[in-house]
Every structure is written in C-alpha cells, then in structure tokens.
Amino acid sequence: MTSVRIMRTRDWADPVPPARRELLTATPEIADEGKPPVLFVPGFGHGAWAYAEHWLEHAAARGFAAHAVSPRGHGASAPAPKATLRAYAHDVVQEAARLPRQAVLVGHGAGALVVAHALARYPAKAGVLAAPVFGGWGTLGLALRRNLFGTLPAAFGGRLRLGRRQLFGRELPDAQARGYAKRVGHASAKAQWELLRARPPEHPVGDPPVLVVGTPDDRVVPRTALDKVARRYGGAPLLFPGMGHDLMLDARWQEPIDAILDWLEKDGN
C-alpha cells in the first residue's frame, strides 16, 4: 500500500482514442463461480493467437473463463503504427473492465510490462508476469548479442525480429518453430523505443498478489532480469528450465500454465 498518483491530466485532457480489439475466449464447460476470469496479454509482435494455441483451452478445461486480447496493432486488432505503451495498457484495462468479474491479468514478454502498467490502473484479482521483458538498455544489449541483425534496426525505430531459436527451446520441432516465428510481427516503433527507455511501472492498485514465472534458459530475458522483476513484487521467480522464451508455445507449454493455475487456486484467490 504505497502512495498512488491521482492527477491524471493526460488521461482526462487527452484520452487514448478507441481502437477495435481482438478478444479470443475459451469458456469452461462447467462454470466455476469460485474461479476468476483470466485475461492473457501477448508480448510485442505476438497476438491473442499465441495463447489460443494451448493455454486458453487448457485454462478453460481447468474451470477458468479464459480470454486473450490482442493490443491494437497486434493480431487481428486494428492497425496502430503509432501506438504507445499507454495505448496497449489502455486496451488491456478496457477488456479487463468488460469482464463480468474481477480478472487475473497474465502478460508475457513485453506484454508483462503492459500488464504491469495495467495493474497500476485496474485492481486485478492477481497478476502474472511470464518471462517479463521490462526493458532498459540491458535488454537491447542482450538482444544484440543474441541476434544482431534482427535487433539492430529496432534500436533505430525499425522492426524488431526475434529469431526462432530465441523464442523456443530445442524440443519444439523445427517446422513448428518456423511456423510460429513467421507469425510474429512487431510492436509500433514508438512502443519499442519506450521499452528501451523503460519507464518503471507504477505500483499496482488494490495490492494484488503478483507471480513471476520464467525460464533460466530464456534467450531474451536473462536470469538476473527475472529476479529483478520478481523482487519488485516481493517474491522469487518460478522457473521452468529447458524452455524457450515463448513459454505458451514451446513444447512443454503445459508445465508453466499448470503452475500458474495452481497458484491462482491457492494464493491468487
């Protein structure tokens, strides 16, 4: 319970303009009133589709109403070449507030940063940050070392291309990895730049429990960054060795989502 910023002149005088958004949903067969709805937020370049592959149906099978939103400019949402992080966070809060009950927000990659910003504006039931990319120049350094030619243009406002070997572990069949990597697009140049500048998110409102999950073998998010984000929220990351950055698409996608849902059943409620 730290202090909050209540003067939001920018949001009052210059609200984020609306944009059409894609929302994918998986509904449990037997609705369980005790389980909060879960809203998944993809990382930069990904869309709601990334969750529709496995996690949405799996969460629904375990009794959670599961939704995935594509922030503007992503997936099948309206194109938004000038979108800012603020607009992405707006999209997430809009979708969360449309759900019938207080939702859990789950963000992956830079989507975790979007979720962190959204948590400062919407009192979520709980927050989950999966392989969070909170940005900063360190992120760029690592990305450059791992994938010079995919990353370099992004540093100058161009498009960031993550290689499939950055995103997936070795267990994922090559064809599948190639297929996914082809679907990955990119966020707006402005949002990428904001990611590098790394304005730290404000404190969450309503003090929700926050879980950080990741993998020590992530080639986008170094272990130290995982620890740092987890410490921010007063915990340690939950680790899944042997996986790539895209936890929800990799061969062993079920382990992290089960751990997240277990945690929601225990602590997140």
Add this chain to the structure above:
Amino acid sequence: MSTPTGNERFDPSTTLWRDGRPVYDRRDTVCVVGAGASGLAAVKNLREHGFGVDCYERETSVGGAWNWRHDRSPVYASTHLISSKPFTQFPDFPMPDTWPDYPHHSQLLSYLERYAAHFDLLPHVWFGTEVVKIEPADDTSWDVTTRSSGGYGSERTHRYLAVVIANGHNWQPKVPTFEGLDEFRGQTMHASSYKDPKELRGRRVLVVGGGNTGCDIAVEAATAATQTWHSTRRGYWYLPKYLLGRPTDQVNDRMQAARLPLGMRQWLAARTLRLTVGDQSRFGLPKPDHKVFETHPIANSQLIYHLGHGTITPVPDVRRFHRSSVELTDGRHVEADVVVFATGYLPRFEFLAPEILGADEHGRPTLYLHAFPREHPTLAVAGLLQPDSGLFPLVHWQTVLIARWLRLRDRDLQRAAAFWSRASADVGKRWNRARVKDSTRHWFEVNHVDYLRELQRALDELSPATATTARSAR
C-alpha cells in the same frame, strides 16, 4: 422482492444495550449509507483495504440518482452526462471505448450495475433498508438504527467501527416560495418530478432556474411546448459541450495541466466563448455578474441554439404569482400553464444530530475536504461535492482516503494523530481557487484539480511508504 432486510441476517451473538434497546455488535465492520455511485465506491474501496462492510440502501437496487426507476431519481428521460467520459468514470474501472463522449443516463445505471457485479459488492448491500438514526456510542464507534423502507417491521440498531455517509445530495427538492403561489391556477412542479417532454406538449411553459437541470428542461420544452420562457436570476456563462472540436472539459483541463494561472484561464475561456458562441446579450441574456468558473459550470450547446431560433425566450427572475400569470422582476407578466422549478436540491442528513457534522447557522456541514467532521474521526461523508467536472474520480479517491485513514487509525495511532491535527486546521476550507459566487448552492463547489491535489497530499501523508522514508530520514 424477497431480499431479507439488513436486520434479519446477522447473528446477533453479542448484544449490547442502549437506552433499554438491544444493540447488535458489528464492531469491526464499517457501515455505508447509500448504494449510489458514492456508496458503491466506498464499499469497494473499504473492502479492498480489508474492512467488512454493511451498506444500507433504502431503494431496492443500486444506482442512486442514476436509477430512473427510483421515485426520488432526479433524472429525466433525455438526461445525458455533462461531464465527458474521462471525468465521469471511476479511475480504476473505465467506461467502454464504444460509448459516446457524453453517455445517456441509462448507460450510467448499467455502468454502476456492472461495477457492483464486477467487484462483487452486492453481498454487502442490504436493500430496502433505510437508515433512520446514527448516534455516537460511548467510544469512537457508532450506533446505526435502520428500518425497512416500507415502514413495516421494527427498528434495529447495530454498532459499527465507523460510518461512511453516501446518501447523495440531489434528491430533496429545493422549492422556492413566492407570494401568490397558492392562488396560481396553472400547474407547478419541481424539476425532480419532471420526467418526459410529453408532460409539456402543447402547453405554455415557464422554467425557473439556470442550473444544468433548468437549461436541459428549457431545451426540451423548446421542441415540445407551444411557448417556452426561461427565467434566471442572473446571467451565466453557457459552455457548449464541444469546443475546438473536443469535449469542453477536456480542453479546459489542457489549460489547467499547463498550470496557467486562474486569471489567464478565465480570460482565455471568456475569449474563446466570445469567439465561438459570441455576445450572449445578443440573445437577450443578461451579462454574467461574475467571471467564468465562478458559478457551477453549465454545459449545454442547445440552449443558445434555441434562443437564436426564438424557441426559448429568456426572462428575468420571478417576482410573484397571480391567479393566471407569473409576474417577473421587470414587470412583465407571462401566462404559463406549467411552471417547472429547476431550483436545485438540498443536502439532507436527517438521521444525524446537526452538530456532529459541524453544521453552521444555515445547516451546512463544516468538514475537512467536505468529508471529515472535526470531532469525529470515525465518521465520514462521501460525495458531498459539487465538482466542476464529473464526480466519480473525486469520490473514488475520497473513499480510498477514508479507507486508508481508518486503516492507519488501527495501525499507527501516533501518525494518525499527527494527520488529524494537520487536517483539523483545514476544516471548512474551500477547494476552489476561483471566487465562487455566494449562492445557496455554491458552498460545496470544488475545482477538481484543487480538490484532487489536496486529496493527493492527504493520501501521501497516510501512505505507509512515506512513513518509512520519513522515519529513516530522521
């Protein structure tokens, strides 16, 4: 409806006594009076800070003023917001992007219903239960007496840790008295009972009062009635709902964000109005007797339009009534069939001894931030504000402050005492840099920026983080 009244559901395990009546102990729980926008925000934010809450609502559903099904609801069929969406929504529960800049009152009701469902507030609200008395108990707790709204059933008293009064201030009509009103043969009504332009069709209508209600009803009469007079006792600044292509309040906030001094903003606003609306006296309106922002803002684009089309005739104040006409202060007589008094509403706290809220000689409470009475740290009023913007953001943070304040009181008495003595010095202070016109309605008029800045300061003082830094700095 078969909702149990609040009185039937508690297990009255601990019974205390007061003047020979039993008092059921709800000691760790906070009582909230009213389930309108303010009461719902109070319930949500108190729950979020870990308090148990019992909320009493005399109607059978949520929404307060915005629920047109309630007999006392002041909204009429055409009511749309005057504050645009970003100023009207709760800061942590935005209205849908697909809604217009100025939603309709039915959308506001559905918004409040969704808010209550989303945050699971309904289990804490006891409908059809009216609070009839709130009295201090021997310590700092409160005895709250309720009865079912129908008047049947007996009264019950519960003891609470604290009470938040969110009973609204737009339901008790302020009805003016005039000489000759008794002999007047036309129909008179207060705006609170006006619902639909059908009531005016084919009749000659006089609307009294230049608040937002008066202007809205005059505009409705302009298309329904055969003749419309609009009587105001002073000149006002009629702000259009859009200025420079944006909702007017958003344009105004850009100026406030730039921290332009008040005088400059007033000049700029007057200038912009002059350039867009033009010289108001051309429409037969009196010149305002005050600067912009010195009366509660009127947001209405259509009034000037109808004045320009001659479908509304502006007239001065009413002097007295006759059998078949109304006499105005300029000596003119208008022969109206219907007179609508849009003269505003009166705050009411009938369940409370007036001195508890530090009432002055006019019965107006004297509070810190229009919320906290000097002598009673466990009592607060939520929503007793007349902001120059929407109410919801203000009342959201106000109820967060109340919740934090009550939390601090049970965690750190020393810091609580320090806060209280600082706040006591600001009891009765007005949060408005503009010199608002002295009128019966302006004593709780606040500028949203001035008010929120003070709320921010108070929240910072109460936040535990500031406490630790302050301590380690010592």
